Amino acid sequence: MTAATFTDTRGRTPVVRSRGHGANVLRRLLRNPVAMIAATIILLLVLMAIFAPWLMPADPYATSMLKRLKPIGTEGLPLGSDELGRDLLSRLMLGGRLSLFMGIAPVVMAFIIGGGIGILAGYAGGWLNTAIMRCIDVLYAFPSVLLAIALSGALGAGITNALVSLTVVFIPQIARIAESVTTQVRRSDYVDAARASGASSLLIIRKHVLGNVIGPIFVYATSLISVSMILASGLSFLGLGVKPPQPEWGLMLNTLRTAIYTQPWVAALPGLMIFITSVSFNMLADGLRSAMEVKQ
Amino acid sequence: MKPTHSARDPRDLGGPRQPLLSVRELKKHFPLKKTGLGLRGPRLAVRAVDGISFDILKGETLGVVGESGCGKSTTARLLMQLTPQDSGELVFDGLSLGSPGLSLRDYRRQTQMVFQDSYSSLNPRMTVEDSIAFGPTVHGVSQREALSRAHDLLARVGLEPARFAGRYPHELSGGQRQRVNIARALALEPRLIILDESVSALDKSVEAQVLNLLQDLKQAFGLTYVFISHDLNVVRYMSDRVLVMYLGEVVEVASADALFEQPLHPYTAALLRSMPTTDPLRRTEQAPLSGDPPNPIDPPSGCRFHTRCPDAQAICRMRAPVFGEAMPGRSVACLKYQPGSGYAASTIALKEVTHA
Numbered sequence: 001m002t003a004a005t006f007t008d009t010r011g012r013t014p015v016v017r018s019r020g021h022g023a024n025v026l027r028r029l030l031r032n033p034v035a036m037i038a039a040t041i042i043l044l045l046v047l048m049a050i051f052a053p054w055l056m057p058a059d060p061y062a063t064s065m066l067k068r069l070k071p072i073g074t075e076g077l078p079l080g081s082d083e084l085g086r087d088l089l090s091r092l093m094l095g096g097r098l099s100l101f102m103g104i105a106p107v108v109m110a111f112i113i114g115g116g117i118g119i120l121a122g123y124a125g126g127w128l129n130t131a132i133m134r135c136i137d138v139l140y141a142f143p144s145v146l147l148a149i150a151l152s153g154a155l156g157a158g159i160t161n162a163l164v165s166l167t168v169v170f171i172p173q174i175a176r177i178a179e180s181v182t183t184q185v186r187r188s189d190y191v192d193a194a195r196a197s198g199a200s201s202l203l204i205i206r207k208h209v210l211g212n213v214i215g216p217i218f219v220y221a222t223s224l225i226s227v228s229m230i231l232a233s234g235l236s237f238l239g240l241g242v243k244p245p246q247p248e249w250g251l252m253l254n255t256l257r258t259a260i261y262t263q264p265w266v267a268a269l270p271g272l273m274i275f276i277t278s279v280s281f282n283m284l285a286d287g288l289r290s291a292m293e294v295k296q
Numbered sequence: 297m298k299p300t301h302s303a304r305d306p307r308d309l310g311g312p313r314q315p316l317l318s319v320r321e322l323k324k325h326f327p328l329k330k331t332g333l334g335l336r337g338p339r340l341a342v343r344a345v346d347g348i349s350f351d352i353l354k355g356e357t358l359g360v361v362g363e364s365g366c367g368k369s370t371t372a373r374l375l376m377q378l379t380p381q382d383s384g385e386l387v388f389d390g391l392s393l394g395s396p397g398l399s400l401r402d403y404r405r406q407t408q409m410v411f412q413d414s415y416s417s418l419n420p421r422m423t424v425e426d427s428i429a430f431g432p433t434v435h436g437v438s439q440r441e442a443l444s445r446a447h448d449l450l451a452r453v454g455l456e457p458a459r460f461a462g463r464y465p466h467e468l469s470g471g472q473r474q475r476v477n478i479a480r481a482l483a484l485e486p487r488l489i490i491l492d493e494s495v496s497a498l499d500k501s502v503e504a505q506v507l508n509l510l511q512d513l514k515q516a517f518g519l520t521y522v523f524i525s526h527d528l529n530v531v532r533y534m535s536d537r538v539l540v541m542y543l544g545e546v547v548e549v550a551s552a553d554a555l556f557e558q559p560l561h562p563y564t565a566a567l568l569r570s571m572p573t574t575d576p577l578r579r580t581e582q583a584p585l586s587g588d589p590p591n592p593i594d595p596p597s598g599c600r601f602h603t604r605c606p607d608a609q610a611i612c613r614m615r616a617p618v619f620g621e622a623m624p625g626r627s628v629a630c631l632k633y634q635p636g637s638g639y640a641a642s643t644i645a646l647k648e649v650t651h652a
Contacts, residue, residue: 017462021421189417190427192378193477197431197484198404207430211421
């Protein structure tokens with residue numbers, strides 16, 4: 001493609017400069033309608049979660065025996081009420097905070113730790129690679145759900161423990177991707193050329209490896225956010241994550257399950273929120289991947 | 297950058313007669329992964345480079361030729377120290393690599409390499425100027441100074457800095473990218489440049505331009521080249537001396553003219569016969585080399601070429617030839633030219649060869 005250019009004067013003479021890789025990816029992403037819709041939904045969800053305390057129509061903790069399990073569209077309860085008569089709309093808005101946090105935070109931590117481990121293993125190669133990756137494989141051998149439940153169960157209920165166990169679940173997955181991408185880059189001629197120039201391994205990783213591996217790892221991590229949200233909801237559902245009365249979509253799904261026969265639509269709403277959010281993150285990840293994969 | 301080298305290079309230690317790089321008994325075997333349980337049997341290895349020795353003289357272009365898989369590229373990587381050797385020594389201008397006088401870092405500053413694949417040897421996320429400036433900044437040159445040097449070098453290799461410095465590799469053609477690679481190799485002001493099939497992937501017309509550029513740069517900067525190629529015509533055009541490799545060993549070294557006029561080693565002769573010619577008077581009578589080279593995991597006994605050699609005798613299967621001087625300036629590893637080797641030399645007289 002012909003990249004648009006601009007001129008600058010970083011050196012002595014003015015130089016025609018091409019748009020960088022990041023700018024090109026962003027441009028292609030902006031042209032992808034599906035990814036843009038997903039990004040808009042995510043943005044709205046995030047804004048909703050952040051400003052929930054000011055946007056909520058009612059107190060999400062106020063219970064009322066008289067208003068239990070009202071259907072959607074009831075006067076004063078636009079999305080109905082839960083089994084304790086609390087306003088479901090307010091709880092969904094506030095619940096988005098914890099749900100989004102539990103979706104994003106473990107992935108960010110695993111991205112840093114797992115990415116670091118994978119890049120180290122991939123660049124080192126040889127026996128160090130084998131040692132690190134076999135340890136990672138031990139964790140990878142467990143199904144994610146089982147591992148998350150087992151770890152949370154062992155650590156005890158609570159947000160922090162759920163966060164830790166989810167991070168541990170995602171570290172091996174991200175590390176594997178990071179290792180394979182880094183191994184590929186390490187074998188390239190430009191890394192050899194950098195070695196031939198006498199640069200240290202650390203400098204080569206910083207200047208030549210990172211920029212070429214971070215994209216694919218980031219895309220993969222983005223696609224894990226939805227998995228993390230669902231797992232976190234699952235943990236809350238099992239009573240291993242967020243504790244009542246705090247609102248969180250997974251936990252709300254759990255407590256409302258008793259109402260599935262009386263108010264199925266109300267009971268399904270937290271699940272719908274989880275679904276919309278995770279699908280949006282997946283579509284954004286797909287868009288990001290195709291924006292990065294274009295052969296230039 | 298220094299424009300010309302009329303004065304002696306201050307880095308020159310041993311004077312013009314001392315080889316720039318002496319390679320001594322360099323060896324690299326790649327062990328094979330054991331199959332199955334692999335507890336029994338000897339450990340097998342691909343003998344990619346099997347004890348080669350040669351000198352690279354100051355200011356020369358040493359061509360390296362041989363079939364695919366003969367160890368040319370491994371040799372290049374060993375010379376650049378991208379692959380560690382199993383044994384053997386590199387002596388750069390009288391200093392042994394790894395000795396207190398010459399660290400790997402110092403050595404790499406004076407020896408650079410241009411790879412075959414112009415695209416994969418440039419970081420796709422770096423602009424051309426940053427790729428060229430990277431090396432000097434590693435060695436303590438300021439970013440500003442390194443960039444200005446990069447612009448000078450771009451101009452020197454025929455790419456206008458204002459147009460090309462801020463470009464990414466995928467925006468350039470193969471020939472332009474290879475010019476960038478050459479500029480990057482020059483950025484550290486090396487004395488030795490290893491050109492590993494550097495022009496092989498280019499179109500013929502572009503190849504000729506790049507070859508001429510390499511010749512110019514060699515003159516201008518007083519460089520020494522190791523020119524590795526499978527294209528014998530190009531090697532003849534570029535090289536002062538030529539080294540012929542077969543199955544991880546050096547079989548012949550001679551000046552380019554002598555080698556192409558009168559090859560001594562039967563393998564060299566066969567290799568030259570495989571060169572296509574358009575001249576009907578130079579039609580080949582003898583069959584060129586046929587078949588593939590033997591397996592480097594288990595090379596033939598005695599002389600490694602005896603399985604394909606038209607002049608092979610019984611002794612060749614038993615006795616490995618010693619690489620040595622057959623006549624002044626010409627070294628060869630063949631029992632034919634080794635006095636007292638047991639090769640029945642009745643039909644071959646050295647004198648005849650010399651005056652041919």
